[in-house]
Amino acid sequence: MTEQSRVAPAIGRRRRDRSLVDVRPDWPGGPLPALVEATVPDLDLAAWLAGNRDTVDELARRHAAVLLRGFAVAGPADFRAAMAALSDDVLSYGERSSPRSEVTEGVYTSTEHPADQPIVLHNEQSYTLNWPLRIVFFCETEPAAGGRTPLADSRRVLARLRPETVAGFERRGGVCYQRNYLPGISLSWQTAFQTDSRAEVEAYCARARIEAQWVGEEQLRTRQVRPAVREHPVTGERTWFNHALFFHVTSLPDEVSAGLRRALAEEDLPYQTAYGDGTPIGADVLAELRAAYAAETRSFPWRRGDVLLVENMLAAHAREPFTPPRRILTAMSDPVTAPELAAALPDGARAGDGATAGAATAGGRS
Numbered sequence: 001m002t003e004q005s006r007v008a009p010a011i012g013r014r015r016r017d018r019s020l021v022d023v024r025p026d027w028p029g030g031p032l033p034a035l036v037e038a039t040v041p042d043l044d045l046a047a048w049l050a051g052n053r054d055t056v057d058e059l060a061r062r063h064a065a066v067l068l069r070g071f072a073v074a075g076p077a078d079f080r081a082a083m084a085a086l087s088d089d090v091l092s093y094g095e096r097s098s099p100r101s102e103v104t105e106g107v108y109t110s111t112e113h114p115a116d117q118p119i120v121l122h123n124e125q126s127y128t129l130n131w132p133l134r135i136v137f138f139c140e141t142e143p144a145a146g147g148r149t150p151l152a153d154s155r156r157v158l159a160r161l162r163p164e165t166v167a168g169f170e171r172r173g174g175v176c177y178q179r180n181y182l183p184g185i186s187l188s189w190q191t192a193f194q195t196d197s198r199a200e201v202e203a204y205c206a207r208a209r210i211e212a213q214w215v216g217e218e219q220l221r222t223r224q225v226r227p228a229v230r231e232h233p234v235t236g237e238r239t240w241f242n243h244a245l246f247f248h249v250t251s252l253p254d255e256v257s258a259g260l261r262r263a264l265a266e267e268d269l270p271y272q273t274a275y276g277d278g279t280p281i282g283a284d285v286l287a288e289l290r291a292a293y294a295a296e297t298r299s300f301p302w303r304r305g306d307v308l309l310v311e312n313m314l315a316a317h318a319r320e321p322f323t324p325p326r327r328i329l330t331a332m333s334d335p336v337t338a339p340e341l342a343a344a345l346p347d348g349a350r351a352g353d354g355a356t357a358g359a360a361t362a363g364g365r366s
Contacts, residue, residue: 019039019040020038020039020040020043020048021036021037021038021039021043021048022035022036022037022039023035023036023059024036024037025059025062025063029067029298029299029300030063031063032063032064032065032151032152032153032298032315033063033064033065033066033067033151033298033300033308033309033310034059034062034063034065034066034067035066035067035069036056036059036066036067036068036069037069037070038069038070038071039070041072042072043070043071043072044071044072045068045071045072045073045078045081045082045085045307046078046081046082046084046085047085048071049082049085049086050085053085053086056068056086056309060134060309060311060314061232061234061235061311061314064151064153064154064155064310064311064314064315065151065308065309065310065311065314065315066308066309067300067306067307067308067309068082068306068307068308068309069303069305069306069307070305071305071307072305073138073305073307074305075140076103076104076107076138076140076329077104079107079138079140079307079329079331080104080105080106080107080331082136082138082307083106083107083136083331083333086134086136086309086333087134087333087334089333089334089335090105090106090331090332090333091106091132091331091332091333091335092106103329106331107138107329107330107331108329108330108331109327109328109329109330110137110319110328110329110330111319113319115147115321115322115323115324115326116321117253117321118318118319118320118321119318119319120245120246120251120318121150121152121245121246121293121297121316121317121318122243122245122246122316122317122318123154123239123241123242123243123312123313123315123316123317124312124317124332125312126226126230126241126242126243127175127177127224127226127242127243127247128208128224128226129208129209129226129337129338129340129341130208130335130336130337130338130341131312131313131335131336132312132332132333132334132335132336133233133311133312133313133333133334133335133336134309134310134311134312134332134333134334135310135312135317135330135331135332136307136308136309136310136330136331136332136333137149137306137307137308137310137328137329137330138306138307138308138328138329138330138331139302139303139304139305139306139307139308139327139328140304140327140328140329141304141325141326141327142301142302142303142304142306142326143302143322143323143324143325143326144322144323144324144325144326145322145323146320146321146322146323147302147319147320147321147322147323147326147328148299148300148301148302148319148320149299149302149308149317149318149319149320149328150297150298150299150317150318150319150320151297151298151299151310151315151316151317151318152293152296152297152298152315152316152318153296153314153315154239154240154241154313154314154315154316155237155238155239155240155314156296157240157292157293157296157316158229158238158239158240160291160292160295160296161240161288161289161292162288165285165288166228166229168275168285169228169229169244169275169276170227170228170229172275172276172277172279173225173275173276173277174225174226174227174228174242174275174276175225175226175227175228175242175243175244175273175274175275175276176223176224176225176273176274176275176276176277176278177222177223177224177225177226177243177247177271177272177273178221178222178223178267178269178271178272178273178274179221179222179223179247179270179271179272180215180219180220180221180222180267180268180269180270180271181219181220181221181222182218182219182268182270183218183219185260185270186270186271188218189201189220198214201220205222208224209224209341210222210223210224211223211224215268219268221267221268225276226242226276226338227241227242228240228241228242228244229241229242230313230338232313232314233313233336235314237314239313239314240292240316241313243273244273244281244289245273245286245289245290245293247271247272247273248271248272248273248281248286249261249269249271249272250283250286293316297318299320302326302328312332313336
């Protein structure tokens, strides 16, 4: 029995529901992502999802991402309605690491990053103690050329790494992220934390277990240590879930990386990563990480109206350079609190509650 024949009946027990879509994990772009394609015109995505959420959940956890194609999704309002059908907890965007604009409640532009530059594979918010279980993209305007959103299965990336490489991160405490909020070079701390109050930033950092240091009048330096490997809260699978490569200065274009290192001391770089104990990550390990991601990378060309659901803990995502126009909107849902923090919180609470609520659960996406 093929996977398509096993999964398709779950889409709906009634023949009418089964005839509305075609489920194809083995399409030319699959199995990452699996494809669910409407077979009738003007099929409302939100309405279909409302009756088939369990099936989409199963596909997402098995294949790490699901592409919903051919549905009637005309703009941000339709996309937001689909998000409401997918999740009861759509997130706002705080602790920002990239510029973007809110289009409608819970829906944002994708990272406003130069079109000629790629964005490296990463798992959304993996450097925080709260992250979205899902990130969802909507193609409002397909790119003239390029502009794909590559994906890599984080379970398979972990499996490709040498055991001694993974053990090295775990033995040294995971990944250390150092960030400097420098006016004119990176996002200001006011933009990143969505407040003008230093006291609110300090309180948020204390709750989120981030070391915060003010440098002069305008600069904020933060440091946080997080695991390199996490377990998915539903499937229990171990996954390579971090920004160790994404935030390493060598992941920038060569001329940008070299220019920053000439202009700034190492401690003042906008972003840098190391092992959890502060030991630099060796060039050989960085090369191994890049090779593992490259071997697992898959992509497909966007079509207008596409909605891509990414199971954030199971798949990393990126962005190719592109020729404009391109407009991809994004939303995130289903916050997860790190086990080491959840154990210390009162029942029903999650980190970020308070003056900067939501800041720990959303940000840094592309």
